[in-house]
Amino acid sequence: MTDTRIYLSPPDVSDVERKLLLAAFDANWVAPVGPDLDAFESQVAELVGVPHAVALASGTAALHLALVAAGVRRGDTVLVPSFTFAATANAVMYLGARPVFLDSTPESWNVDPALVAEELRARNARGRLPRAVIAVDMYGQCADYRPLLDACDRYGVPLIEDAAEALGATYHGRPAGSFGLAGVLSFNGNKIITTGGGGMLLTGDDRVARQARHLATQAREPVPHYEHRTVGYNYRLSNLLAAVGRGQVQRLGEMIACRRETARYYRQALDLPGLTFMPVAGYGRPNWWLTCLLVDPDEFGADRDTVLARLARHNIEARPAWKPMHLQPAFHDCPRRGGAVSADLFHRGVCLPSGSALTDHDRERVVSAVREG
Missing domain, CATH: 3.40.640.10 (Type I PLP-dependent aspartate aminotransferase-like (Major domain))
Structure with missing residues (x-):
């Protein structure tokens, strides 16, 4: 099944x-x-x-x-x-x-x-x-x-x-x-x-x-x-x-609390070499809309696309981090300042399932798929 x-x-x-x-x-x-x-x-x-x-x-x-x-x-x-x-x-x-x-x-x-x-x-x-x-x-x-x-x-x-x-x-x-x-x-x-x-x-x-x-x-x-x-x-x-x-x-407060708990679970269960979560800035408190991480393929043994493919095989939706606008064909002629940081976030970033109705079993499936292999 x-x-x-x-x-x-x-x-x-x-x-x-x-x-x-x-x-x-x-x-x-x-x-x-x-x-x-x-x-x-x-x-x-x-x-x-x-x-x-x-x-x-x-x-x-x-x-x-x-x-x-x-x-x-x-x-x-x-x-x-x-x-x-x-x-x-x-x-x-x-x-x-x-x-x-x-x-x-x-x-x-x-x-x-x-x-x-x-x-x-x-x-x-x-x-x-x-x-x-x-x-x-x-x-x-x-x-x-x-x-x-x-x-x-x-x-x-x-x-x-x-x-x-x-x-x-x-x-x-x-x-x-x-x-x-x-x-x-x-x-x-x-x-x-x-x-x-x-x-x-x-x-x-x-x-x-x-x-x-x-x-x-x-x-x-x-x-x-x-x-x-x-x-x-x-x-x-x-x-x-x-x-x-x-x-x-x-219901906003309870939904933020659920997403915060999901972020806490992922950060603890995926505290592995080669996986780095989006930093939490000391100047504020996020709403934990999405939990995102970066994949270092040399340390983790798999790249971003491999992680996404693992999740997809287990019927789990995940996405790359945003593709920067300076890399988008629609905006190819627009000026820019820098771009290396955002390009790296795109090439290594993964957004994990973070919905406020996730169950413990759902989180376990996500973690298991990321760790697969």
Whole structure:
């Protein structure tokens, strides 16, 4: 008999979400907006500690609107970590701007603040500052925001926090998603909480919040007829999905605890020569969205692809670490600074199953497959 499939990070829903969803359905709040959408935004804003939250159709939509709020236009440049998911760079391209890719630091796998500062200094000397900087909280661990904000403030360049993977993480006690001009969350099906699909823009700036809400509803003017003075987007999250999100937020603490326990188990059971787990930076607490490790083939006796193949043979989903943007064909002509660290993370990195509903047996299967041979 074949063991059931273990997924990388599947949705974890309960009767809490089901009841909220059915209550919205039974009340006929199936339209794009409604009381659950308002409540969901309030819950997340309070959780993150920001005045404004705008629930949207995706994290990518939130990135797009955050860049619009930062004033990014065609021909501009935006500093972007190379080690990230493509959505971070795609949102820059939507506006006709050009990403400049910066390498990671091996101490956290996040963008290197020293490289950000160097790039801003060099571009300032040429009179060619970027319009914005995006930092990404990789695999649920915050970037190092003190030096990043210092560098951005020095040159008057807005910072956008891509916290798509990091809800529930903290940096020096401050929640992920609360840094810079705007923070961005994702509620995709594989994230720490999900609405099936969706995202959110978080900000302390009234102007940014008003602009995001306006643009996300086709930029319709508040008049009886349909009046549009600018081009807008159909980006609002639906009330039904927000109802699911409300239940997920209630369970966030327990889901983080489950993922933390999985990380602890893996780190203890796979404390082997040639396997090195993603470092935990001393400046904060991750949400343990994914547990990732690096494989040294000379010490471990197998390379990354062999480990992934072992897991696949046992019906276990695992993935390589993100392929850096500077190695992606879609962005081959974009400038970059460094790249060796993020390239190494990709070539040796493995993301292990980390869902909050993993059982002890599931974890044992994963460990056994990695150790096989």
